[in-house]
Amino acid sequence: MELTARQKVDLICKALAEKKAFDIKVIEVASLTDVADYFIVCSGKSIPQVRAIFDNLEEKAEAAELFCRHKEGYRECRWIAVDYDNVIVHIFHQTSREFYQLDKLWNNGNNVIDYSE
Secondary structure (H helix, E strand, O other): OOOOHHHHHHHHHHHHHHOOOEEEEEEEOOOOOOOOOEEEEEEEOOHHHHHHHHHHHHHHHHHOOOOOOEEEOOOOOOEEEEEEOOEEEEEEEHHHHHHHOHHHHHOOOOOEEEOOO
């Protein structure tokens, strides 16, 4: 059975939180772009942590039979983008997130959910 976009979001956010990703934001972008329904943005404090966050996400997603279509940035681990069709995940090193400010680019005032625990 295929997961809904909201089920994907929940699974992904839990996997990110397990490896202490911080400032996890779910941004609903369906009305802003055709690229996806949701962007999920989070941060890690170090390159090893960013790598661990992604590795855990990939493991948990594949266990739920959710496979990414494409991923970018794993080698450098400054910004890893992972495409799960209607959900795109952005795992940032803290300094890269501050520089690119992706959350602010896609925030229209009422479409951001703070998933951080």
